[in-house]
Amino acid sequence: MADQLAFTKGHGTENDFVLVPDLDGTHDLMPSQAALLADRRAGIGGDGVIRVVPTVAASEESVRAQASEARWFMDYRNADGSAAEMCGNGTRVFAAYLRREGLESASAFAIATRSGVKRVRFEADGLIAVNLGPWRFADPENAGDDGIDALVHVPGHDPFSAVSLDLGNPHTVVALPETVDLNSLDLTSPPVVNPVPPQGTNVEFVRPRGLGHISMRVHERGVGETRSCGTGACAAALATRLWAGAGAPDTWIVDVPGGRLRVTALPGQEVELAGPAALVADGVTNLV
Ligand SMILES: N[C@@H](CCC[C@H](N)C(=O)O)C(=O)O
Numbered sequence: 001m002a003d004q005l006a007f008t009k010g011h012g013t014e015n016d017f018v019l020v021p022d023l024d025g026t027h028d029l030m031p032s033q034a035a036l037l038a039d040r041r042a043g044i045g046g047d048g049v050i051r052v053v054p055t056v057a058a059s060e061e062s063v064r065a066q067a068s069e070a071r072w073f074m075d076y077r078n079a080d081g082s083a084a085e086m087c088g089n090g091t092r093v094f095a096a097y098l099r100r101e102g103l104e105s106a107s108a109f110a111i112a113t114r115s116g117v118k119r120v121r122f123e124a125d126g127l128i129a130v131n132l133g134p135w136r137f138a139d140p141e142n143a144g145d146d147g148i149d150a151l152v153h154v155p156g157h158d159p160f161s162a163v164s165l166d167l168g169n170p171h172t173v174v175a176l177p178e179t180v181d182l183n184s185l186d187l188t189s190p191p192v193v194n195p196v197p198p199q200g201t202n203v204e205f206v207r208p209r210g211l212g213h214i215s216m217r218v219h220e221r222g223v224g225e226t227r228s229c230g231t232g233a234c235a236a237a238l239a240t241r242l243w244a245g246a247g248a249p250d251t252w253i254v255d256v257p258g259g260r261l262r263v264t265a266l267p268g269q270e271v272e273l274a275g276p277a278a279l280v281a282d283g284v285t286n287l288v
Contacts, residue, residue, distance in 0.1 A: 005288045007037070007044060008097060009281040012089030013228035014258025018046040019097050019279075022075075025057020031081030036287050038079035043287055047226045050090055051075035052097065055112040066112035072098055073112040078222025085115040086168035088230020092128040092277035095120040100279060115168025129274035131266065132234060137242075138164035147242050148175070152203060153192040154185055162193070162203075163239045167271070170201040170221070171235035175243060182207040182217055187225040202229060204236040212249040214240050216256055227258030234271045237263035 005027075008019040018037045020029065029037075034049040036042060053075050055067040063073050074094045076087045094111060098104040099122070107122040119131045143149035147163035152174050154160065160174040172193050176182060182205060191203045200221040207215045216236045218229040237252035250265040262274040 003286065003288060005285050007283055007285055008279055009044060009046070009283075010093040010097065010277065010279040011258075012092045012230065012277045013256055013261060013275055015048075015089040015226050015228040015230070016046045017048045017050050017087075017090055017093055018044045019050045019052060019093070021052045021101070023052065023054065025053045027051075028059065029075075029077065031077070033081075033288065034077035035079065035081035037285070038077075038081075044283075044285060047079055047220065047223050048084070048087060048090060049077045049079075050087075050094055051077075052094070052103075058112070060114065063112055063114060066117050069117045070110040070112040072103060076113070078220070079224075080222045082222045083114065084169055084222065086113055086132070086231055088130065088132055088167075088232075088234060088273045089228055089275070089277075091118050091120060091130045091132075091230070091273075092275060093279070095122075095128055095130070096277040096279055113168070123274065126276065127262070127274045128277050129272055130230075131270060131272050132167060132231065133270055135165060135167050135234065135238060135269060135271050138166045138170065146175075147239060151194045153194070154187070155189070156186060159194075160205075163242070164197070164201070165235040165238060167231040167235055169231055170197055170199055171204060171232055172197065172201045173204045173206060173236050173239035175239075176205050176207055182215055185217065187217060187219045190224075191219055202232050202235075204229070204232045206236045206240055208240060209255070211244065212251060213253045214255070216254055218256070228256040228261070230261065230273045230275065233261045234263050234273055238265060238271060241265060
């Protein structure tokens with residue numbers, strides 16, 4: 001690591017990240033360094049840390065294999081320093097950074113992630129759309145027609161039914177009963193999920209607002225409650241689309257505490273996430 005580290009702070013619907021350029025791929029981050037950068041009191045502060053690395057310089061072979069399609073790898077760490085496979089909001093902020101820095105100049109390009117190549121598209125309305133690629137229900141053999149395959153425990157409530165989805169990273173979406181107020185849920189401690197997901201999970205709580213429109217809160221693996229989660233918004237929309245039955249729309253608006261996202265189920269069991277991205281500060285830190 002160098003003695004000084006340049007960084008950029010950005011967010012997508014207030015899911016906030018510390019971006020660290022490592023343009024020659026020589027400054028890997030230890031989990032403890034990522035956690036310190038993300039620390040809101042002792043560090044810069046963020047829900048996650050994104051190292052900007054040439055794909056050819058990634059340490060994982062499965063990422064380097066994406067180099068023919070994507071020049072840049074989004075090396076994503078949660079606020080606790082753990083590596084995550086994917087971050088939907090992070091892909092938009094990462095893409096905005098690449099464009100601002102002139103590292104990519106086209107209005108559509110691919111980025112490398114731990115869960116494969118993702119294709120980014122800058123829209124005329126200022127939003128950024130990302131094809132997050134294939135998704136699936138995680139445990140269809142043990143689920144009913146409604147996809148329910150898990151229970152989620154939150155303080156003060158009977159267990160909630162939930163469905164598990166794989167968006168490259170793990171998600172558990174709760175079908176919140178009408179009697180429960182989304183805003184009153186206590187998400188200060190991690191919801192307890194049964195069966196226990198082997199790699200942990202991100203847990204989304206959904207309130208339907210109308211056909212094609214939901215509100216959501218999320219407790220992220222490796223972070224805590226955040227104001228948005230892009231892969232979580234996709235999981236929530238896809239689960240609600242299943243529950244809505246035949247005739248449900250492919251495009252869903254997902255309102256989160258930090259803003260609004262658009263999720264579209266694409267042919268071939270793929271999903272697109274669209275929303276804003278903002279780069280709000282640049283600096284140098286000695287937290288290395
Ligand atoms: N906020 C992200 C997801 C970040 C990773 C997640 N906490 C995990 O561990 O899987 C998003 O926008 O998708």
